[in-house]
Amino acid sequence: MADLPPLPPLREVIAKHGLSASKALGQNFLFDEQLLGRIAAIPGDLDDKSVLEIGPGPGGLTRALLRAGARVTAIEMDERCLPALSELEAAFPGQLKVIHGDAMKIDHGELIGGPFAVVANLPYNVGTALFTNWLGGEAWPPQWSSLTLMFQQEVAKRIVSQPGGSAYGRLAVLAQWRSTAKLAMKVHRSAFTPPPKVMSAIVHVTPKDMPDGVSAKVLEQITAAAFGQRRKMLRQSLKSVRGALDALAELGIDETRRAETLQVDEFVQLARKLS
Template structure:
């Protein structure tokens, strides 16, 4: 491994600046980046997918941790800086130019399991997260997700029933996964500093409840939280059979979506999946 110049020097030499259109915010603190790379556990020899590496700050930390990294980057300005990392860590970094929203991540990573670690671009972070959590096939090929979000989004992912942050994202993240808030990151750590605080969420898949269709659960939560101020008898009315499912489970239809636990949403989806 060659000695690497400071990230600020790399960015200055390549004339890089964070693109607001691409939702970019760069991290320069290498100690902080090493702490982030340590969240998934021992990565030595493990395969890691990184989305939006930018100039490669987190990529460096993942490579230092011993990971085999595949990075997807759509900003062509950053490719030369990432290419330098490929030389510094021979045969340890594969960079794919493209839009992560349009690519098949499992196909890219082959048949082997992989961890996802990323400082996600803010403009696509939630959409990518929902995609990783979706689908009928479970457990997924990914073994864990370690992802940077705006703190407000992170809190919605780990929220418990009854609070204002609790919603569809929490149910989708928690019904067959363990989600925790792993680290808060102050806005001053980024260049340029975003207007909001950030936080890292770590998610690990767990056993999928029997007899539940992911598509049905997604439909139920979308309807319930799409009109979260309304009672379930109104918000779930468009979902065929949902009100009968509530009655069968003894769930009061005058409740609102935010009062139902993850387990209750799973029970409704199971009734509808039968």
């Protein structure tokens, strides 16, 4: 890799452009470049790999990804951050493309046009919606090779949780039925400016083979119904899903159980019966 350009400290960049984290956009800035480097290392070797970043803000994680040799496409909604990001574009010619827009309204695969890793300190207000979008759909394997995402710690725990606990729910099933999700790193609230009220954590997700004969749409319908009334027995929570109670009986799954006691594989078996 060529010599890396010298960059001013992130605090200087923020001060120069008069930036402050927007509560409305769910922003919290990270300044610790050592920590940002560790986050950029989680997906593995990124040299000359395509990376999608959502909500780069002033570009703290972006510069860590660029230093790792990644070709970064960054989608930023906050136009106040664009001048700081354009300075990074100039410092790393041909390596960074900044898109001003709403990540929820952009087709990421079409934008990048090939396999890509997603690495992002997701804005809190859209993080879960983006995550479920990446995990959804019938096409599998997806165009993304991995997701390395910062969430509130509570959300991160829900993604990697196992049956039986209060954290286990729809997010866990959607994340684990055809991908592997692990908690890669915890990030203390004091690392951010301004410090959020809650702790954060980074989840790393990689796709695995999709089970045969299962529709993602059906699985999403079942988990939405089952966990939408999680305190109720399956015979009550799933009665709105056509054929679900018969499928439970055929599979030998006790209809008096609650959704949080079912293994991911049991949800997959149920979806296969109904697909």
